[in-house]
Amino acid sequence: MxxxxxxxxxxxxxxxxxxxxxxxxxxxxxxxxxxxxxxxxxxxxxxxxxxxYPQLVSIDIGIAKSDIVSYPLKQLLENPNPSAGVKSAFFLSRQRTSMIGSCNGLICFFNSLRSTFKLRNPAMKLKSKTSPKIFTCFDRKKILYSGFGYDQVNDRYRVLAVVESCRISEGVKTIIYTFGEKNWTTVQNFPSRRDPNLWWCGKFVSGTLNWIVNKGRRRNSTNRSVIVSFDLEKETYAEILLPQHDCDNVCNPVLYVSSNNCICVSFDHPKKTHWVVWIMKEYGVVESWTKLMIIPQDMLISDFRNRCMSDALFITEHEVLLLRPNQYKLVVYKLNNNSGLDYRSEILGKFAHRLHIYHESLVSPQWLKRSQRRNKRKMKQELGSTKHYL
Known part of the structure; x- marks a missing residue:
């Protein structure tokens, strides 16, 4: 037949x-x-x-090297035993590096010793050339906050950094780099003010990088907090209002992106009674803020300062929320149709302080392919020499 x-x-x-x-x-x-x-x-x-399903990736920093490890989210959600699903290291780095973000299967890393950025596609065993240095160790400068994302209109992967100098004459400057090019360029008229409450890694969604910035004077007050949104194509910024709160003062706002590419924000109640998550169903439309869930304080894990160290990492189509109450434990909260909690399960293990969601992809821009020849033999050995037929 x-x-x-x-x-x-x-x-x-x-x-x-x-x-x-x-x-x-x-x-x-x-x-x-x-x-x-x-x-x-x-x-x-x-x-x-x-x-x-995506993976949860983190950096295990040792004395002489950094290992990039991943945890398959599907296995974590179904079997709360990370040791059974942990993958081997993506690669080893002999220098201290931090993860800025992930987009379309590319992960952006920052080398703090060399003050340079680099992209990798772990699935394809590809990496970019390092970016030009932002500053040298003698410049007495530091990065206040940064972000990595994709300009779909021009097919460009870009990283933005806000750099502060100790010299009063230089002040704060915002610069942007497009991978594959040679130089950093300066971004004009960006509100690059110092904010001690700012999460320095911007969240990428819909062609923009986003940070929560507190414009008020009182610390931990969200009365004057807004989302600052930077358009990677136009190099312009806008401010997005946070959702209307249930009380005058809500503490510790945290920004993140859901699995369906929507901006989300969470708050602690000032009286430490509960923790609430909001989702913006249509990006940039303030009226689309929707309260997703409320978790009572006694179901969260707090640190010694009695602060809810909660960070929403992943929301599935079935409204399963993965949280990181502290750096040693993950907790899965399953919601019912009324946004209430059906149950929670804990995932034990020692996880890195900063975790990122990573999707494997075939994306390999031309400026990434330069390292492909060096990895061709290694990839053949890993995949095997046997041909596959239908």
């Missing part, structure tokens, strides 16, 4: 929903599959079509 032949468009739709590792192996099936999977447009479509 002759084998069934699928139409070309059906094959494409099937491949778009496969994980990256399978696609890398299936390039050996035939020339058409190889060309298709290697097509940059296919890689972009795969980012939008992939149904694979």
């Amino acid at each position: 002759p084998s069934a032949i699928f139409p070309e468009e059906i094959i494409v739709e099937i491949l778009l929903r496969l994980p990256v590792r399978s696609l890398l192996q299936f390039r050996c099936v035939c020339k058409f599959w190889k060309n298709l999977i290697s097509d940059p447009q296919f890689a972009k479509s795969h980012v939008l079509s992939s149904t694979a």
